[in-house]
Amino acid sequence: xxxxxxxxxxxxxxxxxxxxxxxxxxxxxxxxxxxxxxxxxxxxxxxxxxxxxxxxxxxxxxxxxxxxxxxxxxxxxxxxxxxxxxxxxxxxxxxxxxxxxxxxxxxxxxxxxxxxxxxxxxxxxxxxxxxxxxxxxxxxxxxxxxxxxxxxxxxxxxxxxxxxxxxxxxxxxxxxxxxxxxxxxxxxxxxxxxxxxxxxxxxxxxxxxxxxxxxx
Amino acid sequence: xxxxxxxxxxxxxxxxxxxxxxxxxxxxxxxxxxxxxxxxxxxxxxxxxxxxxxxxxxxxxxxxxxxxxxxxxxxxxxxxxxxxxxxxxxxxxxxxxxxxxxxxxxxxxxxxxxxxxxxxxxxxxxxxxxxxxxxxxxxxxxxxxxxxxxxxxxxxxxxxxxxxxxxxxxxxxxxxxxxxxxxxxxxxxxxxxxxxxxxxxxxxxxxxxxxxxxxxxxxxxxxxxxxxxxxxxxxxxxxxxxxxxxxxxxxxxxxxxxxxxxxxxxxxxxxxxxxxxxxxxxxxxxxxxxxxxxxxxxxxxxxxxxxxxxxxxxxxxxxxxxxxxxxxxxxxxxxxxxxxxxxx
Numbered sequence: 105x106x107x108x109x110x111x112x113x114x115x116x117x118x119x120x121x122x123x124x125x126x127x128x129x130x131x132x133x134x135x136x137x138x139x140x141x142x143x144x145x146x147x148x149x150x151x152x153x154x155x156x157x158x159x160x161x162x163x164x165x166x167x168x169x170x171x172x173x174x175x176x177x178x179x180x181x182x183x184x185x186x187x188x189x190x191x192x193x194x195x196x197x198x199x200x201x202x203x204x205x206x207x208x209x210x211x212x213x214x215x216x217x218x219x220x221x222x223x224x225x226x227x228x229x230x231x232x233x234x235x236x237x238x239x240x241x242x243x244x245x246x247x248x249x250x251x252x253x254x255x256x257x258x259x260x261x262x263x264x265x266x267x268x269x270x271x272x273x274x275x276x277x278x279x280x281x282x283x284x285x286x287x288x289x290x291x292x293x294x295x296x297x298x299x300x301x302x303x304x305x306x307x308x309x310x311x312x313x314x315x316x317x318x319x320x
Numbered sequence: 321x322x323x324x325x326x327x328x329x330x331x332x333x334x335x336x337x338x339x340x341x342x343x344x345x346x347x348x349x350x351x352x353x354x355x356x357x358x359x360x361x362x363x364x365x366x367x368x369x370x371x372x373x374x375x376x377x378x379x380x381x382x383x384x385x386x387x388x389x390x391x392x393x394x395x396x397x398x399x400x401x402x403x404x405x406x407x408x409x410x411x412x413x414x415x416x417x418x419x420x421x422x423x424x425x426x427x428x429x430x431x432x433x434x435x436x437x438x439x440x441x442x443x444x445x446x447x448x449x450x451x452x453x454x455x456x457x458x459x460x461x462x463x464x465x466x467x468x469x470x471x472x473x474x475x476x477x478x479x480x481x482x483x484x485x486x487x488x489x490x491x492x493x494x495x496x497x498x499x500x501x502x503x504x505x506x507x508x509x510x511x512x513x514x515x516x517x518x519x520x521x522x523x524x525x526x527x528x529x530x531x532x533x534x535x536x537x538x539x540x541x542x543x544x545x546x547x548x549x550x551x552x553x554x555x556x557x558x559x560x561x562x563x564x565x566x567x568x569x570x571x572x573x574x575x576x577x578x579x580x581x582x583x584x585x586x587x588x589x590x591x592x593x594x595x596x597x598x599x600x601x602x603x604x605x606x607x608x609x610x611x612x613x614x615x616x617x618x619x620x621x622x623x624x625x626x627x628x629x630x631x632x633x634x635x636x637x638x639x640x641x642x643x644x645x646x647x648x649x650x651x652x653x654x655x656x657x658x659x660x661x662x663x664x
Contacts, residue, residue: 270446
């Protein structure tokens with residue numbers, strides 16, 4: 105299970121997930137200084153989760169504000185502007201602004217789908233939890249359309265596998281399909297989460313600085 | 321090609337491979353005595369409890385069409401959102417009723433006394449439920465997940481025709497096993513070849529009918545959908561009546577991990593399957609020093625029974641799985657101090 109082997113079917117083993125999660129968190133810290141950091145939440149001591157791989161757990165990014173102002177920007181994106189410009193200046197989030205919704209993101213490995221799954225919860229700036237309608241309204245218009253059109257990507261409320269509480273998640277049943285296309289020919293498992301987040305992050309209007317895509 | 325009903329039935333029986341135990345599972349029901357919560361009673365005298373049979377493979381919110389008329393006269397004005405509670409614990413409606421019973425009643429309680437609420441939905445603990453539609457989508461999502469585990473793709477479920485999807489769902493909630501087997505066989509989710517039953521009864525062996533373009537032999541899946549509900553009981557117990565009550569969902573680990581079948585042609589027993597998911601409870605024969613700290617598996621319960629651990633896993637899966645193609649397994653864990661673990 106060498107981590108530099110190309111991924112063919114778009115899926116990831118649980119061991120590779122942990123390695124990819126580390127690589128992602130490290131690069132994130134390096135190129136997004138000033139933003140909250142992803143931390144690995146170790147759950148190995150939970151009943152039934154020991155003795156599986158290096159350290160059973162998930163990646164967590166807490167208290168991330170998504171300012172309301174950005175939401176309009178996506179309306180004006182030129183339709184033939186396919187060239188995504190990954191520029192750290194387009195990063196739309198910060199942890200200082202207080203007039204936005206506050207999101208918690210967890211990246212959890214699904215043993216069923218063998219892919220990472222994004223779980224999230226959201227609160228308004230004054231601490232009220234957002235319901236599904238409010239969340240969908242608070243997302244960039246483009247992604248609302250994407251959610252409407254695509255039967256592969258949609259938000260559902262599910263039980264968080266480690267917290268046993270209802271959380272929102274982007275349904276993973278199509279993830280390996282589009283990851284397969286995204287990873288054609290050139291990727292190592294360490295790059296997996298970076299490529300993956302470049303897609304799921306878009307749902308929230310989040311872009312990664314292009315430096316993160318460069319090989320170490 | 322038009323197939324006469326009779327031959328279609330024959331094909332279905334071979335493909336779906338209806339088994340006696342599967343019939344028992346589908347017919348299984350739990351007698352409930354449902355009380356309306358005191359805070360929602362506005363009449364004197366309060367309404368009597370409702371007695372109702374809840375199918376094992378069903379889901380609690382589906383009972384609301386029968387319970388609501390029974391209690392509606394006593395309810396305060398407001399919007400109804402039904403949820404259930406057992407000894408103060410809100411019940412997760414997306415877990416099949418039989419699994420809840422096996423998990424929460426160590427010693428089966430008959431009738432099972434539940435409390436129903438129509439107000440004050442605990443949204444911080446339970447996923448929202450807007451009636452039958454929510455339950456249906458939860459079921460379909462689970463089926464999709466199972467299909468993905470078995471096939472590496474959920475397409476067979478996603479591409480199911482609308483009428484088939486409706487009929488499949490109806491068959492589950494109405495307990496129509498023949499319809500279920502007919503529709504679900506189209507999904508080609510043959511989980512495992514049941515070598516065991518084939519050996520003792522060769523007529524069960526699937527045969528080619530020539531009527532289908534695709535092969536009818538069940539696929540040999542290398543991954544089997546399994547959901548484990550692991551409850552760690554704080555104190556050791558000698559018999560099930562002594563098991564303390566379950567107080568919070570935090571006492572449970574909900575483990576959704578497929579059983580991987582690697583070795584071709586080798587029997588996999590239930591013991592080996594559980595061990596592959598929970599190796600931590602099967603320490604090597606070399607004992608560690610802190611023996612009293614060790615936790616052991618005390619009870620493995622599936623569909624209300626505690627099967628012998630040496631029976632073939634293929635038989636367990638094919639006969640005892642739920643209609644979402646998951647095998648739901650309840651496991652009680654206790655410390656090894658005094659009690660004797662189940663067969664190893």
